[in-house]
Amino acid sequence: MPRPPRRTRSEHGDLEQLLASRAQEDTDPGAVVTAIHSSFRSRRQRRARNRTLVIGGLAGAAIVILAAVLQTWATPPRPATTAQPGAAGTRAAANGCVSLSLRQTLAIAGQGGASVLVASGSLTGETVIDGQAFHQMIMHSVRTLSGPVITSDSTGWIGSASGAVGPIPGADAGALWGTDGRLFAIAWPARQTGTAVGPVLRIAPVVHDQVIFSSAGCWDITDLPTEPYHGPLAEIPGSNSYARAAPTGFHAVALTAVEQMLAK
Structure with missing residues (x-):
């Protein structure tokens, strides 16, 4: 019973x-x-x-x-401005960016097995379509700041934020780097991004030892002091990334400040 x-x-x-x-x-x-x-x-x-x-x-x-x-790379964080953070958030929403600070982004990169580096990059002309167009870039004078070491003359792939018929709705502005090729990058292994190519590079230009952050890459640098940048930058030919990123501005951060953040 x-x-x-x-x-x-x-x-x-x-x-x-x-x-x-x-x-x-x-x-x-x-x-x-x-x-x-x-x-x-x-x-x-x-x-x-x-x-x-x-x-x-x-x-x-x-x-x-x-x-x-899971979307920290695929859905990039919104850009930021130190002068008008509220306005920056509103403009960033139109670019499909979500808020994730640089400090959080770097922490997740470290936990996910990505490498953080500075290098000089140049396009090889090879392109692969995998959801969007990825362009191969060869990296010279690589200095790995954290994560697995990336050797000089290694290749990576940068996303264009564009598909077969033009810019992908809701994507960021695309990829930008210095006119001399210098760049700051997070290199994500293909096993983490789920792409057919890898590593996939999320990049920002480096100009005169300053990293230039913007909606090209959807960088959020609200946790760092910045100053405006108004100079030229390099882009994927025909991508119009510079003009697409310009409305939310370009924000320069000392490379040493980013390196100190990685060291903590």
């Missing part, structure tokens, strides 16, 4: 109160039993519903966090 379920202290208290109340009212014993069962059933249903809501909420939060982590 199955054992009756154990009552919690709260249920015992409710039982005593209910029995006392029914006794005072001289209620029919059958009605007392029915009322007790109804009380227990209601309480258990409330507890089950609350557990479902809590577990569902935690699961939903976990999904949101996981999605944010």
